[in-house]
Amino acid sequence: MKYILGALCACAMATVYPALATAGTHEELGNADSGRVIYQNGKGDDVPACQSCHGADGLGSDDMGTPRLAYQVDTYILKQLKDFAAGKRIDNTMSAMNDIAKALTEQDKKDLAAYVHTLKTPFMGSDLDTLRENDVKVGVPYKGAEIAKFGLPDHGVPACKSCHGFNGRSAGRMYPAIGGQRYAYLKHELEAFRLGATTPSSEDEAARDNDYAAQMRNVAKHLTDEDIENVAAFLTGAKPVVPGNPRAPVHM
Ligand code: HEC
Numbered sequence: 001m002k003y004i005l006g007a008l009c010a011c012a013m014a015t016v017y018p019a020l021a022t023a024g025t026h027e028e029l030g031n032a033d034s035g036r037v038i039y040q041n042g043k044g045d046d047v048p049a050c051q052s053c054h055g056a057d058g059l060g061s062d063d064m065g066t067p068r069l070a071y072q073v074d075t076y077i078l079k080q081l082k083d084f085a086a087g088k089r090i091d092n093t094m095s096a097m098n099d100i101a102k103a104l105t106e107q108d109k110k111d112l113a114a115y116v117h118t119l120k121t122p123f124m125g126s127d128l129d130t131l132r133e134n135d136v137k138v139g140v141p142y143k144g145a146e147i148a149k150f151g152l153p154d155h156g157v158p159a160c161k162s163c164h165g166f167n168g169r170s171a172g173r174m175y176p177a178i179g180g181q182r183y184a185y186l187k188h189e190l191e192a193f194r195l196g197a198t199t200p201s202s203e204d205e206a207a208r209d210n211d212y213a214a215q216m217r218n219v220a221k222h223l224t225d226e227d228i229e230n231v232a233a234f235l236t237g238a239k240p241v242v243p244g245n246p247r248a249p250v251h252m
Pocket residue numbers: 038039047048049050051052053054064065066067068069072077080081090091092093094095096097100112176188
């Protein structure tokens with residue numbers, strides 16, 4: 001039954017969002033070398049080096065609440081930089097990204113998206129033991145794996161896999177990779193989308209509502225705190241390629 005629901009969900013997606021699913025596929029990509037210069041050194045007075053918060057290898061940090069950027073789908077990165085610049089997404093963690101993105105030219109944004117996509121840092125998410133030692137509340141990975149693979153049909157939660165792919169490695173150019181992402185960041189974004197389902201970010205900066213057609217808000221609104229902790233605990237350790245499922249995603 002759970003499998004059937006998952007399959008139906010994937011079909012519904014293909015039917016409802018065909019135009020969106022291919023949007024951005026032919027976007028001009030930037031120059032990764034130019035992106036690297038900004039990533040490592042910043043630009044002028046208004047753009048600090050990205051690596052000072054996102055790490056030289058693009059792994060992000062639980063302490064700072066920054067996301068892993070390495071290997072992320074380039075069109076998704078570009079969209080986020082545009083959304084931050086336009087104020088459609090608010091950086092409610094460090095209040096830095098909106099000003100930074102505004103100070104980047106359109107070409108800079110493309111170059112940076114191209115660069116971080118080339119960072120082939122291995123998918124090693126957060127160390128859950130270290131987080132627990134630091135008194136962070138950590139969920140139960142095997143329970144989160146159920147949500148990622150099958151969803152929670154009783155609570156209206158579709159399988160994350162239907163949009164984000166096997167182990168959250170992304171299933172198309174508009175769907176970010178969420179496997180191997182930082183625990184703190186995953187938890188924070190899911191809470192932000194959940195809030196965004198009822199409250200626009202223009203009213204509450206803690207909300208995130210920049211997802212097309214409320215796709216992600218419609219999922220997050222059904223998740224409990226415990227679900228969020230569980231699915232984040234699973235996803236941070238999820239690898240894009242494992243024995244038995246070696247096919248790498250086409251866009252990577
Ligand atoms: C002062 C710290 C800081 C600096 C410097 C910084 N970032 Fe960020 N960045 C953040 C934080 C914090 C977030 C998470 C925002 C949120 O909570 O939604 C973020 C989020 C992002 C995201 C969204 C990723 C996703 O998965 O949705 C992108 C893309 C990004 N940053 C790119 C950059 C680039 C490119 C630079 C350099 C030009 C940069 N950042 C510099 C702190 C920083």
